[in-house]
Amino acid sequence: MSTPTLDKNSAALDAAEDGASHLINVTFRIRRFNPEISEDASWEDFQLEIDPKERVLDALHKIKWDQDGSLTFRRSCAHGICGSDAMRINGRNRLACKTLIKDINPEKPITVEAIKGLTVLKDLVVDMEPFFQAYRDVMPFLITTGNEPTRERRQSAEDRERFDDTTKCILCAACTSSCPVFWNDGQYFGPAAIVNAHRFIFDSRDEGGEQRLEILNDKDGVWRCRTTFNCTDACPRGIEVTKAIQEVKRALITRRF
Numbered sequence: 001m002s003t004p005t006l007d008k009n010s011a012a013l014d015a016a017e018d019g020a021s022h023l024i025n026v027t028f029r030i031r032r033f034n035p036e037i038s039e040d041a042s043w044e045d046f047q048l049e050i051d052p053k054e055r056v057l058d059a060l061h062k063i064k065w066d067q068d069g070s071l072t073f074r075r076s077c078a079h080g081i082c083g084s085d086a087m088r089i090n091g092r093n094r095l096a097c098k099t100l101i102k103d104i105n106p107e108k109p110i111t112v113e114a115i116k117g118l119t120v121l122k123d124l125v126v127d128m129e130p131f132f133q134a135y136r137d138v139m140p141f142l143i144t145t146g147n148e149p150t151r152e153r154r155q156s157a158e159d160r161e162r163f164d165d166t167t168k169c170i171l172c173a174a175c176t177s178s179c180p181v182f183w184n185d186g187q188y189f190g191p192a193a194i195v196n197a198h199r200f201i202f203d204s205r206d207e208g209g210e211q212r213l214e215i216l217n218d219k220d221g222v223w224r225c226r227t228t229f230n231c232t233d234a235c236p237r238g239i240e241v242t243k244a245i246q247e248v249k250r251a252l253i254t255r256r257f
């Protein structure tokens with residue numbers, strides 16, 4: 001027999017599907033870590049009454065503001081643009097600001113933890129420096145030779161389309177931190193760096209493709225990819241990450257891009 005709380009939650013969830021607003025009781029199970037208190041991380045439960053149409057980021061705000069001000073996480077835009085709030089929610093990398101509570105089975109405790117493969121600094125905050133170093137290493141900017149043009153650098157619609165998908169990256173690290181190769185070997189450039197190299201390698205206005213390909217031909221470059229598709233599944237922007245990596249591999253073999 002179901003409990004009154006579960007009945008209330010089920011009714012509220014049904015109402016949420018119809019756009020109505022009702023509060024439900026949800027348990028958030030958050031992986032806490034504070035190196036000033038303990039060397040070990042541990043899970044802590046927080047109970048919330050919340051509208052299931054709200055997002056996990058809203059829940060984290062409520063917990064921080066009303067229950068425990070020491071809860072630490074990153075966020076900025078709250079609208080899926082800045083890429084700062086990637087975290088593992090119910091075991092899967094997602095943006096907290098783009099994840100509705102009603103879509104992740106709030107009838108059970110919702111687990112929230114830091115993304116994997118990067119050093120946790122505190123609670124949900126990881127050290128992003130290795131991730132951004134790999135990004136910088138692939139030279140994610142337009143490289144040209146010759147005189148500066150006197151007008152914009154033109155390009156056909158077809159040429160622009162060639163790298164359109166990889167322009168959507170918001171550097172959230174959801175892909176790189178879902179990659180088993182990256183978990184096991186932090187030296188691998190990781191999917192996000194390759195996506196951002198792809199964005200310029202296949203840009204007809206750019207002249208740095210050969211340089212970038214040589215960088216990614218390294219033992220820690222594209223050949224480490226095992227095509228597990230975790231990265232594509234994790235990307236909140238819907239970028240075909242594995243496909244982009246495959247295209248860079250092919251360009252390395254054919255030298256055509």
Ligand code: SF4
Pocket residue numbers: 083168169170171172173174175176191192195234235236237238239241
């Ligand atoms: S490719 Fe997707 S998952 Fe990876 S950093 Fe860019 S936006 Fe995030």
Ligand code: FES
Pocket residue numbers: 074075076077078079080081082083084085095096097098
């Ligand atoms: S807070 Fe900016 S992407 Fe979520």
